Amino acid sequence: MAKKCNEAALSLLACMEKTDCVMKQKNSVEECMKDPIESDLCTAVRNAYYNCKHSQLNMRTRIRGVRQY
16 A cells, blocks of 8 residues: 555655755755645645545545555
8 A cells, every 4th residue: 555655645745855955055845844834835736746645544444445645
């Protein structure tokens, strides 16, 4: 089931790599994810990734299958 969220994870990574925190300040993506100002730029992508990971724990979704994002 972990492979179902790969697209969402890769799009979140690509979005975060385009932020000023990563490009100009040379911080890691993990450090920039903790910064609320920088992570606001990728809020929609981050929410999609969160919903994908959350649906893996939801028993109703586990029976029906994980939705593709």
